[in-house]
Structure formats: structure tokens, C-alpha cells
Amino acid sequence: AQKVTQAQTEISVVEKEDVTLDCVYETRDTTYYLFWYKQPPSGELVFLIRRNSFDEQNEISGRYSWNFQKSTSSFNFTITASQVVDSAVYFCALRGVGSYQLTFGKGTKLSVIP
Amino acid sequence: EAGVTQSPTHLIKTRGQQVTLRCSPISGHTSVYWYQQALGLGLQFLLWYDEGEERNRGNFPPRFSGRQFPNYSSELNVNALELEDSALYLCASTKGGLNNQPQHFGDGTRLSIL
Numbered sequence: 437a438q439k440v441t442q443a444q445t446e447i448s449v450v451e452k453e454d455v456t457l458d459c460v461y462e463t464r465d466t467t468y469y470l471f472w473y474k475q476p477p478s479g480e481l482v483f484l485i486r487r488n489s490f491d492e493q494n495e496i497s498g499r500y501s502w503n504f505q506k507s508t509s510s511f512n513f514t515i516t517a518s519q520v521v522d523s524a525v526y527f528c529a530l531r532g533v534g535s536y537q538l539t540f541g542k543g544t545k546l547s548v549i550p
Numbered sequence: 551e552a553g554v555t556q557s558p559t560h561l562i563k564t565r566g567q568q569v570t571l572r573c574s575p576i577s578g579h580t581s582v583y584w585y586q587q588a589l590g591l592g593l594q595f596l597l598w599y600d601e602g603e604e605r606n607r608g609n610f611p612p613r614f615s616g617r618q619f620p621n622y623s624s625e626l627n628v629n630a631l632e633l634e635d636s637a638l639y640l641c642a643s644t645k646g647g648l649n650n651q652p653q654h655f656g657d658g659t660r661l662s663i664l
């Protein structure tokens with residue numbers, strides 16, 4: 437069975453602060469894929485990033501960065517210099533190599549206050 | 551390129567009624583996934599269709615069903631609606647057989663049961 441845990445239910449930060457969203461996962465698959473999605477108030481899920489389990493290189497893309505630690509089964513997401521438009525619910529998701537559906541965490545609601 | 555499109559955007563039904571939700575995948579995508587996002591329950595996998603066949607279903611009763619058409623569009627049918635079926639129903643698509651690809655989501659159909 438696969439499981440994704442996002443321990444932070446809600447986070448509030450003041451604009452321009454950095455914020456890290458935590459994600460811990462469980463899977464028996466040796467090959468798997470991790471994803472982050474953003475869901476703004478309008479409801480659509482927007483794909484942000486994918487990570488393969490065999491690629492532990494971390495990445496920075498503009499104000500976003502991701503920290504994948506296979507040893508601790510974590511896939512954390514950091515927003516640098518947060519902006520009001522970053523306010524949304526962020527979901528971490530997992531898909532094992534033998535499975536085609538995504539297993540989602542419960543989501544973390546991020547509120548960026550001006 | 552057009553994204554995943556879903557219709558209708560909103561729907562209000564009463565208990566016991568039946569409803570059909572529609573989804574058109576991104577052009578070239580053959581796999582369609584349905585998810586339910588109910589308040590407090592997070593995103594839960596419902597159904598997966600690929601090449602016109604149902605490939606997998608989540609832990610939902612048989613009154614949740616669907617189909618995929620030759621043009622890869624899909625319908626989700628829910629019979630004998632119950633109050634707890636009130637949720638945002640999200641459709642996603644990928645190119646079939648490539649499970650390292652991100653699922654791209656539509657804007658969803660918000661179903662309210664009175």
C-alpha cells in the first residue's frame with residue numbers, strides 16, 4: 437500500500453517570507469514517482485514538478501525548490517520570497533511503477549498574507 | 551494545446567437522482583483518470599480508463615461507473631446519489647502506458663447533493 441503524509445494542514449506566512457511544505461511517503465515499490473500539485477481557490481490542480489525515485493538531484497526553478505531525500509522518504513517543497521499568488525492548497529502525490537493512479541496527501545493550505 | 555476539459559462546471563442534484571459528468575482529455579492522451587475530492591477526505595482515486603477499457607477502480611461502490619469513448623473522452627456516472635457524493639470531481643489525462651508522466655487535470659465538476 438502507498439501512503440503520502442502532509443503533516444502541515446495549514447500554514448500562514450507574510451509575503452516575502454520563505455516557506456517549506458513537508459511531504460513524507462511510504463511505498464514498497466523500488467521505482468516510483470513523486471509529484472507536487474497546486475490547487476488555487478478556483479479548483480483546478482496545476483502540476484508543478486515530478487521526481488523519479490532514482491533521481492535524487494534536487495532542483496531549483498525560480499522561487500521554487502525541491503528537496504528529495506530517499507533515505508528519509510521525504511519530498512519537501514520550498515517557496516522562496518512568497519507572494520500572495522502562491523496562496524493555494526499544495527498536494528504531494530506518489531505513483532508506484534506498478535500503479536497508474538496517484539496517491540495524494542491531504543494537502544497543505546498555504547496562505548500568504550500581504 | 552487545449553487542456554483537459556470537463557463539463558458541467560457545477561451541478562445540483564437531489565438524493566436518489568443520477569448524474570453524468572464528462573471529460574475530454576488533452577489531444578494525444580489515451581488514459582483518463584477520475585478522482586473525487588470531498589470535503590475532509592482529500593483526493594481519492596475513482597476510476598482509470600485506457601484505450602476504451604476500465605483498467606482499475608478505487609474503493610467506491612458500483613453505483614460509480616463510467617466509460618471511455620473511441621475518441622478517448624470519458625463519462626463518469628453516479629447512480630442513486632447520496633449526500634456524501636457532494637464533492638469536486640476531477641478528471642486527469644496522460645499518454646497511456648507512461649506512468650512516469652504527470653497527470654494533467656481539468657477544472658473539475660462541483661457536484662452538490664441536496
